[in-house]
Amino acid sequence: MLIVDCDKCIGCGVCEANCPFGAITVVDGCAVVGETCTLCGICVDDCEPVALHIEGGERIQNVDLDAWSGVWTFAEFRHGHVAPVTFELLGVGRTLADQRGVQLSAVLLGAGVEQYADQLIAAGADTVYLVDNPGLGQYREDVYGRVLEQLIQEKKPEVVLAGATAIGRSVIPQVAHALNAGLTADCTQLSIREEDGMLLQTRPAFGGNIMATIECPQSRPQMATVRPKVMAPIEPDFNRTGEVVHVEIPAEMFVSKVEVLESVLGDQEQINIQEIEVLVAGGRGLEDEKGFDLIRELAEELGGALAASRAAVDAGWIAYPHQVGQTGKTVCPKLYIACGISGAIQHAVGMQSAETVVAINRDANAPIFDIATYGVVGDLFEIVPILAKKIREARK
Numbered sequence: 471m472l473i474v475d476c477d478k479c480i481g482c483g484v485c486e487a488n489c490p491f492g493a494i495t496v497v498d499g500c501a502v503v504g505e506t507c508t509l510c511g512i513c514v515d516d517c518e519p520v521a522l523h524i525e526g527g528e529r530i531q532n533v534d535l536d537a538w539s540g541v542w543t544f545a546e547f548r549h550g551h552v553a554p555v556t557f558e559l560l561g562v563g564r565t566l567a568d569q570r571g572v573q574l575s576a577v578l579l580g581a582g583v584e585q586y587a588d589q590l591i592a593a594g595a596d597t598v599y600l601v602d603n604p605g606l607g608q609y610r611e612d613v614y615g616r617v618l619e620q621l622i623q624e625k626k627p628e629v630v631l632a633g634a635t636a637i638g639r640s641v642i643p644q645v646a647h648a649l650n651a652g653l654t655a656d657c658t659q660l661s662i663r664e665e666d667g668m669l670l671q672t673r674p675a676f677g678g679n680i681m682a683t684i685e686c687p688q689s690r691p692q693m694a695t696v697r698p699k700v701m702a703p704i705e706p707d708f709n710r711t712g713e714v715v716h717v718e719i720p721a722e723m724f725v726s727k728v729e730v731l732e733s734v735l736g737d738q739e740q741i742n743i744q745e746i747e748v749l750v751a752g753g754r755g756l757e758d759e760k761g762f763d764l765i766r767e768l769a770e771e772l773g774g775a776l777a778a779s780r781a782a783v784d785a786g787w788i789a790y791p792h793q794v795g796q797t798g799k800t801v802c803p804k805l806y807i808a809c810g811i812s813g814a815i816q817h818a819v820g821m822q823s824a825e826t827v828v829a830i831n832r833d834a835n836a837p838i839f840d841i842a843t844y845g846v847v848g849d850l851f852e853i854v855p856i857l858a859k860k861i862r863e864a865r866k
């Protein structure tokens with residue numbers, strides 16, 4: 471809660487002028503706080519007479535920032551392998567750690583996972599904190615959260631990164647809340663500010679129309695999630711050496727409210743468009759789900775898979791795991807063929823780093839042509855079958 475001390479307030483109006491949410495008004499020489507206050511704290515920093523303070527914020531402000539050091543990545547392990555996003559996090563984590571002159575560590579939780587520590591060291595980690603325990607064999611949010619929280623409290627890393635996957639998105643907010651730390655979800659860029667070593671966390675905001683850079687100046691660790699395929703892994707080097715630290719966790723930490731009876735991969739989860747090199751994507755221009763049969767043929771000719779815009783997914787023509795974009799997946803294939811997709815910013819953010827983009831659209835002014843390597847203006851129902859035929863012939 472933002473508290474105003476009217477004995478100290480001089481009614482200068484600096485807080486009123488600087489509040490981005492229009493939440494403060496000066497009435498009769500004293501600031502009055504309205505309902506739109508988000509407790510961002512800008513007014514507190516700007517108030518020279520120190521007439522404003524946030525009640526409940528003292529705990530955050532008393533953190534000794536210098537006591538926290540090192541960059542950590544959460545090494546997600548599922549379905550018998552380390553999730554690819556882990557290596558991408560280690561790639562960006564390596565850069566951040568080198569800039570800060572600190573260690574890069576990976577935290578690996580699971581049962582029978584010790585053999586995977588070498589992969590993490592090869593991908594850039596200096597240290598792997600390994601908690602290898604049957605109690606971690608199945609992902610249970612409360613247990614994973616508790617173990618991570620304890621490790622972070624004990625070792626005090628300044629930065630903690632995790633994948634914006636189903637697991638990362640469920641466990642990391644819980645940990646951030648328990649630690650009273652700041653968390654920025656779905657970052658597309660991470661960097662270190664040279665002057666003070668602050669982690670700058672950039673992500674799309676306001677429906678993807680602006681990029682916002684977020685910092686956590688008063689709390690530690692600085693926590694961020696990053697979507698798969700947004701950052702690049704470094705080339706693995708199996709000659710790298712690092713330390714594997716076996717961490718013992720008391721048995722009571724594994725007590726859970728959750729009992730996992732069975733873990734199965736759904737049919738749809740088996741399609742991971744993020745790991746496929748050729749994607750043929752369809753949008754509203756396909757008109758109905760039969761349109762996907764047309765582009766499926768093209769995808770099969772190219773040994774690729776189907777992707778889609780949200781419009782096509784919302785219409786029920788194809789399942790959500792195929793959706794590309796801000797609320798879908800970020801993909802980085804070698805070839806992305808967009809058929810009947812306009813190229814709205816929310817779609818473009820999910821596919822614009824594809825190596826080659828081919829767009830087929832009957833509207834020559836569609837924004838997809840701004841990011842396309844090759845554009846075909848015309849009716850997809852005529853062009854796609856010709857393209858599939860030509861590819862078939864060429865392959866023969």
Ligand SMILES: Cc1cc2nc3c(=O)[nH]c(=O)nc-3n(C[C@H](O)[C@H](O)[C@H](O)COP(=O)(O)OP(=O)(O)OC[C@H]3O[C@@H](n4cnc5c(N)ncnc54)[C@H](O)[C@@H]3O)c2cc1C
Nearest residue numbers: 753754755779780781795796797798810812816817832850
């Ligand atoms: C918060 C938020 C999050 C969002 N997240 C996503 C997301 O993750 N992914 C996403 O895709 N969208 C997302 N959207 C929606 C996005 O803004 C667009 O509405 C959506 O991408 C449009 O899909 P589309 O291109 O298939 O449809 P449209 O914009 O309707 O475009 C259809 C295109 O097909 C072309 N066309 C029509 N018929 C033919 C034909 N016969 N031959 C050739 N071309 C043809 C048209 O010229 C047109 O360009 C989000 C929106 C919001 C607000």
